[in-house]
Amino acid sequence: MSATPAADSELGTAARLLHEALAERREAVATIDPRLLPDLDRLLTFVDSGKWLRPRFLLAGHRATGREPDEAVLRAAGSLELIQACALLHDDVIDRSDTRRGDPSTHRAVAKEHADHGWSGDADHYGISVAILLGDLALAWADDIFTAAAADLDALTATLPVWRDMRTEVLAGQLLDLRATADLADAPEAQIADASAINRYKTAAYTVERPLHLGAALAGAGHDTIAALREYGAAIGVAFQLRDDLLGVFGDPAVTGKPAGDDLVEGKRTVLLALAREPLTGTPDLDELDAGIGRSNPPGGIDRLRDLIAATGAPERLESRIAQLHAEGLEALRRTTDGAPVVATSAAADLTDLARRAVFRER
Amino acid sequence: MSATPAADSELGTAARLLHEALAERREAVATIDPRLLPDLDRLLTFVDSGKWLRPRFLLAGHRATGREPDEAVLRAAGSLELIQACALLHDDVIDRSDTRRGDPSTHRAVAKEHADHGWSGDADHYGISVAILLGDLALAWADDIFTAAAADLDALTATLPVWRDMRTEVLAGQLLDLRATADLADAPEAQIADASAINRYKTAAYTVERPLHLGAALAGAGHDTIAALREYGAAIGVAFQLRDDLLGVFGDPAVTGKPAGDDLVEGKRTVLLALAREPLTGTPDLDELDAGIGRSNPPGGIDRLRDLIAATGAPERLESRIAQLHAEGLEALRRTTDGAPVVATSAAADLTDLARRAVFRER
Structure with missing residues (x-):
């Protein structure tokens, strides 16, 4: 980027x-x-x-x-x-x-x-x-x-609570990742909820929402500006991680710099995987998918796992969710109070650009 | 305590x-x-x-x-x-x-x-x-x-540099402990110097000197008070660790709450061990001591290692060093400026008591 x-x-x-x-x-x-x-x-x-x-x-x-x-x-x-x-x-x-x-x-x-x-x-x-x-x-x-x-x-009074929350969120999000992976929820919806909570705290808050919040608080920003930035940050931060989920399974190693299907080999419990598992409940495809996750050489290879996931329509559901979050994020930047934008115009332009690059990984 | x-x-x-x-x-x-x-x-x-x-x-x-x-x-x-x-x-x-x-x-x-x-x-x-x-x-x-x-x-201006130094010292002291143990110095004097530096940063500064410094800085103490407290803290902190060295080899498990000869079994590179090794240079006793350190069942048992160390006179040298540091620490508390004590009398009494208990492990 x-x-x-x-x-x-x-x-x-x-x-x-x-x-x-x-x-x-x-x-x-x-x-x-x-x-x-x-x-x-x-x-x-x-x-x-x-x-x-x-x-x-x-x-x-x-x-x-x-x-x-x-x-x-x-x-x-x-x-x-x-x-x-x-x-x-x-x-x-x-x-x-x-x-x-x-x-x-x-x-x-x-x-x-x-x-x-x-x-x-x-x-x-x-x-x-x-x-x-x-x-x-x-x-x-x-x-x-x-x-x-x-x-x-x-700006200590304005920023220390944010600084405290950011570090607590990223560390607790990482603890939750460990725990939810070790003691995997049975119900598909619970797996989706866990993966979503991990994205929210481990990535979205820590990477986008809280840094924006800190920057605004350092400048003495008011409530409306901070609320708009946080809303943008939560949406774009989650979209950023969901894009990562897609790239971790379907990404081109030449572009991502990571091995093909890295998340599958590592057995990462992503939202993408949880979404793919949901419609497979009770089918032999689920058993095959579960047996292959976390193995460097699953039967049929990484391509077979990719095909199983693609066939569920989960990637398209994720793309549509990403597009929705992207739109929500940008919408928050356009908010006004008494006719004046709550996020200064030049910053909104930068944030629009940053969102595009974070969410679509375009330059 | x-x-x-x-x-x-x-x-x-x-x-x-x-x-x-x-x-x-x-x-x-x-x-x-x-x-x-x-x-x-x-x-x-x-x-x-x-x-x-x-x-x-x-x-x-x-x-x-x-x-x-x-x-x-x-x-x-x-x-x-x-x-x-x-x-x-x-x-x-x-x-x-x-x-x-x-x-x-x-x-x-x-x-x-x-x-x-x-x-x-x-x-x-x-x-x-x-x-x-x-x-x-x-x-x-x-x-x-x-x-x-x-x-x-x-008190941010007065305390943040102390807080920063304390955390840097304890973490760097721990890094030094790892490094000096993995890549042990050949010369006995170098081993003593390494073990002493580790005591100074990992224990003395972090446990006694910097907490005293922080407390004084929070109260807006002047230079003389801080200097006296730090001198006391450096001396008593090192003496505290040297006492730990002695207890780690010769301590009664009923009192220390740790297994007998714990430091020997763990292979801890203490000042006591470095002092004991120095006069053994070139003797078969050194080979026997080195071969037994870090083993849970050395030939001849833990008692044999204890005897080897005791025979060098290192424990007495350490006791005398502890006594000297204890005296130096108390001396710093008695300093005056223009006839007035730099450390308030009631605090000096507390610190005398704390020193006795830290150094001699008496109640």
Whole structure:
């Protein structure tokens, strides 16, 4: 996802400010022991390789009030990438992912370093341990940077409850994902409800709704602006995840950068899968689908699982739901109070563009 | 470690306030999904079963200015127990500890629940995953609670850098522990230096020095008071850990609540062990000691390892170092500026008492 030129230059400054903040912390850690620096630098690589989707939404939320972001707003935006670094570092341990963005995941890379050096102890467990602690550092530093920025903007009262809710939502959403997958609901509707709740908290709130809310709150936005942004964010955030569900099964590896049918191999309990299972209740196709999910080489191959899902019409139902959410999201941007738009026109244009790219993955 | 009655009633209020804060978050999580509550309640049990050592030191640091703590100070004190919950939850995963305070460690208890219910997937990995996320929630909530309290006290500028340094120190200290254990220094002096640095950051700063510093900063303490408290804290904090080293090898299980010679079985690279290894350089005793460390049934048993260590005189050297640190710590409390004590008399009495109990583990 590329950015508009204006956003690009803002994000560039936000990235530079985040680097400066991390350089300060790197110095503090070097005082403790310089041997820790190579591990810390993994955090920098992590931050540099992201799409900066959450900072984009924070900045758009700020611009919704018609104000231009100053340095403190850009620092707050960058801090979201550290929350994301923690989430991904810990998710990769939890999901036992060997790769991240095409490279070895952090716990795998650290395990390899351990093995290469012939250090003592279990290399795999060492990698996991370092990844847990680097994630903790990223989470703690995100808090430090966001709080300092919000204090500088005199916006603590407005933003701390949002910051608190965002972190609680993403972590509880991830806990719910674990729990609902381990103890899968029997009823198809309950599976759809669980997958939807996970999308809402683990992705939509954390990726779109709360970053917008934070940006608006940093600018001292009023109730109507925040309500419109959150409505947009909840709709576009869920649509973003539903698009991910479709790409995770039907996406072109050349475009997604992930193996074909990745979600099927990983056994991810998506809304798409839950929707596909519903009409198959009591049929042999359901047994075949269930037996193939979570296996790297299901009988008949990934293509057979894709065909089973496609035949249920679930992809079309999801496309129509995505289109509906997209429309609802854009509708929220057009709201007015006493004839004036509640979301500033330039921000609404940016958000329309961001929505198109998030939901349809177009440039 | 019991508390003075005054501190007890303060800690009781701090515990009640922490419960109230967690009850609010419990409600937020229940809105996401009530199935998550049993896991959250593990966090409550965790907080309730601790010794509240860090809040005690924070309150003593606050009292060093002669001021009485109000509710916001007590909320800040309680937040330290959530940092500690995160540290222990993640440490137990990292150290693969099956027990904590005599009960199953959280990742083990969750794994058992998974197995008991016959949920799908790997029970052990599920337990680890839940423990990682509960630790993350505890860390995030600690930040929320501390920051809100510091903001209420108009003490953000004075406390946020300390809060930042404390979390960086404990996490980097833990990273250093991992690294120094995996890639053990060859030279005995380097082993002593590594073990000492780990004590300083992972224990002393985090347990004593920074909580005192935070308490003083919350009260708007001046430079001299903070310097004296930090000097006391660094000395008493290291002495506390050195006492732990001795108890981990020679302690009575009935008193410590841990298995006999626990540190030896776990292969912990303590200052005690490093000091014992130094004079053994080049002797067969060193080979025997090294071969036995980290094994639950070393040849000749734990007693043989104890005897090897005792014969080096390392325990006496450690006792004398502890006594010296204890004296240095108390000395810092007696400092004056223009004839007036820099640490208020009642706080100095409390800190003298806390030092005796931390260093000699007397009631």
